[in-house]
Amino acid sequence: MTTFYAILMDGMIYASWLFLVAAGLTVIYGVMRILNMAHGSFYAIGAYSAASLVGWYFSSNGEANPYWSYAILVGCALLAGLVVGFVIEQGLLRFMYKRNELLMVIVTYALLLILEDATKLVFGVDPYFTYQPYSLLGRSMIGELAFANYDLALVGASVVVGGLCWFVLNRTHTGKVLRAVIHDREIAVAMGVNVRLMFAGTFIVGTTLGALAGALTAPSISVSPGIGVEVIVLAFAVVVVGGLGSIEGAVVGALLVGLTRSMAVHLAPEIELFVIYGVMSLVLAVRPQGLFGRTVARKI
Numbered sequence: 001m002t003t004f005y006a007i008l009m010d011g012m013i014y015a016s017w018l019f020l021v022a023a024g025l026t027v028i029y030g031v032m033r034i035l036n037m038a039h040g041s042f043y044a045i046g047a048y049s050a051a052s053l054v055g056w057y058f059s060s061n062g063e064a065n066p067y068w069s070y071a072i073l074v075g076c077a078l079l080a081g082l083v084v085g086f087v088i089e090q091g092l093l094r095f096m097y098k099r100n101e102l103l104m105v106i107v108t109y110a111l112l113l114i115l116e117d118a119t120k121l122v123f124g125v126d127p128y129f130t131y132q133p134y135s136l137l138g139r140s141m142i143g144e145l146a147f148a149n150y151d152l153a154l155v156g157a158s159v160v161v162g163g164l165c166w167f168v169l170n171r172t173h174t175g176k177v178l179r180a181v182i183h184d185r186e187i188a189v190a191m192g193v194n195v196r197l198m199f200a201g202t203f204i205v206g207t208t209l210g211a212l213a214g215a216l217t218a219p220s221i222s223v224s225p226g227i228g229v230e231v232i233v234l235a236f237a238v239v240v241v242g243g244l245g246s247i248e249g250a251v252v253g254a255l256l257v258g259l260t261r262s263m264a265v266h267l268a269p270e271i272e273l274f275v276i277y278g279v280m281s282l283v284l285a286v287r288p289q290g291l292f293g294r295t296v297a298r299k300i
Helices: 002-032 039-060 068-091 101-123 132-136 149-171 173-183 185-190 195-220 227-242 247-267 269-286
Strands: 139-142 145-148
Touching (some): 002 039, 002 149, 002 173, 002 227, 002 247, 039 068, 039 101, 039 132, 039 195, 039 227, 068 132, 068 195, 101 227, 132 149, 139 149, 145 149, 149 247, 173 185, 227 247, 227 269, 247 269
Antiparallel strands (some): 139 145
16 A cells, blocks of 8 residues: 555656646647747746745845745746746747748747757856755655655645636636637637737746746756756647647646656656656557547638
């Protein structure tokens, strides 16, 4: 039973992190049909911003309230996501919305390379460590196993983010308008919907979600060059398994990948690196559009 609990808890924690990473990618593709290769860079920018500012806070305010560091983490993510998302959407993407989807992949991949180098220029190549928020919450015992409370809080954060995304898309006027844009962009324009404004808002939200994932992950990792590239591969695996553009699919995909990887780590560690892509291959063999993906009719 101890092994079972370890697999379950590790899988849930890893799945919550995967969902946070993949949520912004899913939102952007679901509305804008842009397969955003630069999403990993937004994750890295959020992580670097949070790690550098939290590190400065603890080093220059020795007697300050340490719990303010959590507000700094979230605040950095929101600010970085809003600024970077606005600049990129207004400065580049809005001129390319009517272009071919393959071209958009190439453009966002080029953006990934540019942002990776820009991150190194701004923050340097040395790793950042911001362990204080991670250790501050302590640890809890679940049966015979000890887990960091910060990791458990990450599960709660993913539930909140997923719930907000679902609520906005399904229970608000703005969400209903977005769904109309998703299903038929031309009819939405004809009905007076400002599609360009919807696209700008969606991209900024997706960018902010990516930065938030990086900021919340920063206390538990070494923030170093290359983390954005590593993350984008895992994010694509989740959204492909769940179905591109589906929040529900991202949740199920993250759980499936997270629990499967946890089983491999505890029972067969030699196949850990393979198991994520094995799950993706099996799902695509049965449902090429993903578990929750919709078959889209082609317009002629």
